Amino acid sequence: MSDAAPVTLSAHNLSRRYGGREVIHNLSLELGRGEVLGLLGHNGAGKSTTLQMLTGALAPHSGEIAICGFDLARQPKQAKARIGFLPETPPLYRDMSVDDYLLFAARLRGMPRGVIAGALAETKRRCGLQDAGRKLVGTLSKGYQQRTGIAQAIIHGPEVIILDEPTVGLDPAQIRDIRALIRELGDAHSVILSTHLLGEVESVCDRVEILHQGRLIYGDSSARMQQYGHQPGFIVNLLAPPDISELQAISGVQQVERLSATRFRVLHQAGVNSGAALLALAGQCGWRAEQLVPLQSSLEEVFVKITRGETP
Amino acid sequence: MIATIAFKELRSLFAAPSTWLILAVLQFIFAWFFLARLDAFLQVQSQLAQLASAPGATQAVAVPLFGAAALILMLLVPVFTMRMIAEERRNQTMTLLATAPVSSTQIVLGKFIALLLFLLPIIASCLLMVLALGTGTQLDKGLLFANALGLLLLAASYAALGLYVSSLTAQPAVAAIAALAALFGLWLVEASATDNDSAWRLLAPTSHFESFNVGLLNSGDLGYFLLFCAAFLLLAVRRLNNNRIYG
Missing domain, CATH: 3.30.70 (Alpha-Beta Plaits)
Known part of the structure; x- marks a missing residue:
């Protein structure tokens, strides 16, 4: 991460409890533009909870999140308009066509009417959905549904794109396409990617944070992580x-x-x-x-x- | 934003074949009831004509029709409200709304307005059937207006309650049954109150509809319906907000 890149997402001392059990402890994170951050961790390490807090789907019990300088709790509209989120299960309306669904997602994020048509065409091209526009989301294959999920996260050109395990359940060719897309997105936006596939981190991420039992225990560039504890x-x-x-x-x-x-x-x-x-x-x-x-x-x-x- | 959400809800309501089926069956029941009342009215019309202040066509046909519609809507509205929030939660699409720059109030209002726009044609179809009588006889416009307004307000209060119940669960079927149980309970409260002035009667939406049904525009009843809707919509908004806090 170059120091000159403006900070798009910053989180300070986030904590979250479920019942009496604290699942996230004092988590702090910062992300600059043009950076792809890989959030690694075992199942149940708190990856999804963290991402849900960063997107405003879940309120942290303590701590602050700012998106491009807008506080997520106090100015939720401005902050959320700058986030695109693909949850673990893509939030798809199965009875809508891909076009209608993406248009709905764009309007929901408050895009001006004039630019929506252009954004729709561009997003479909990027995600390889050109031929799927009129199909019902429910009839698409798993891979295409995943792409539709990514498309709804990027259609409004958000500054911060948060993807929760974007390549789960895809075939190798689709995984390659999606990784290329994430890499491309990482040039102009900030991307957070949660995964437990280490190959994914190796191929697309600039930086790695490892989450273990609700704490960030390691953070470095992915190239240097490979050198960790390495005997020449x-x-x-x-x-x-x-x-x-x-x-x-x-x-x-x-x-x-x-x-x-x-x-x-x-x-x-x-x-x-x-x-x-x-x-x-x-x-x-x-x-x-x-x-x-x-x-x-x-x-x-x-x-x-x-x-x-x-x-x- | 509210319009965007309302439009989307209406689209998905009308995208389901079951919606059209229910609307068709409903129209059939209304028409059957309407024709049966009309038939009965025509049979006794000659005798009624000898009375000093005989009930007109509006009172003999429209009033029972709207009364029956009120009862049918009680059974029907939960079927449509159940999907609104519970299904979003079950399909995990609620995340899309929760992470979009819209407030919980906008989400709830959008869904509520969609329900109203959906229920409006059902009420209008009742009204149109009665208005068709206007070609042959004089109609009591005031009584008709009071009935239509009352039915709309009643449907709105059912929708508000259904929406709140839907926000409590992730299972549409549970939402439908619970909403139906709540509405039926309110109806029973009214039906079981032996005393006509009993305070219990004030609780039930149906008892407030009755004054509209007989052509009485009472600001107290109007206030009751508005408060009823506002209260349950507010509870639904609170429930969605709490979702973010308690997960």
């Missing part, structure tokens, strides 16, 4: 392997593990290019190095590490 190293194939002690002698190498007769896992110190040294040595000594693959911790591993509270 690589796996190398040596067709004519030397003794393991020779590999251990290379500068910076901390640990060598033999995975098979020709495969070795080498862990080394950060900042030391042990891979290059090994390759140079392999060339000299004729170890016939074949393949060198840097170790990359998957987001899954990182996520599990973070939610378990392990420190690197």
Whole structure:
């Protein structure tokens, strides 16, 4: 997030209880224009509750939310006009046609009459709904219903777009389309995306916040999250392997593990290019190095590490 | 905003085939009743003519017709109010309204106005049938007006109560049964009050409709209906607001 980007959504110390149980504790969040934020968490971590509070569907027990400077509790009309929300279950009227439904959504958000027709055509194009305009929402397939749900969230050109698990139940091709759409939306708007699919975070989000038992326990850029607790190293194939002690002698190498007769896992110190040294040595000594693959911790591993509270 | 919501509600009411079916059956029942009353009136008309102040066609046909319509609406209005809020909640479309820049008051008023606009043609159809008699006889316009206004106010108060009950639950069927039970209870209160001046009678919308039915325009009755509608609409608004607070 560049510091120059104007803040479109800011939430301070949100708390929410259900009965006596506090499900969200002192959650604070800030989002700038042109940013895609991924909200990660296990089932029941409080993702949906958080998003409902951010959109005004649910009032927080304490804390403040401002959308583009408008307080959600005191100036709800101005604030809500700048939000587009796709809940977990898309809020679709099954007996309406897609066109009628989207027009209703646009009017409900107070769009001026003159610009609605243009916005409808543009939104349908973006969401790939050009051919579905006259069909009844109830007769559409799950994927098209999801797209219609996204379309109602973006038709009024909101500053903040909040999507609760937008790709659940879609086939891989549709998931790819929707991720591309979210990426595109992220250029001009602010997007919050809740998901438990880590691949989604990897491919579309600039920033990640991890919600665990109602608290934000980790927040960083998604690229840096992948580096979290990561030990630099690589796996190398040596067709004519030397003794393991020779590999251990290379500068910076901390640990060598033999995975098979020709495969070795080498862990080394950060900042030391042990891979290059090994390759140079392999060339000299004729170890016939074949393949060198840097170790990359998957987001899954990182996520599990973070939610378990392990420190690197 | 109110108009947008009202228009959408009307559209979805008329998009359902069951609505048309109910309207058709209703029209059939009204017509049957109207013709039966007319037939009875024509049979005794010659004898009535010998009386000094004989009841006219309006009193003999229109008054019982509107009385019957009032009773039928009591059974019918809950069928239409049940979907209004309960179904939105069940289909999770309430989120769309709750996160849109509209207040709970606008949502409730939009739905209420849609119901009124929907009930208006039903009342108008009764009125038109009676007005058709005007080609053959003199009609008591004042009595007709009082009846139509009374029926409209009665229907509005039923709609307000139904809307409130609908806002209490997420199950349309429960909303319909509960609204029907409430309306029936109010009717029973009136029916069981033996004393004509009993305070209990004042509670029931039907007893206030009776004065309209006999052609009495009473500001007290008018006030009762307006208060009844306002009270239940306000309760429905409060209920929607509480939804945001209690989840």
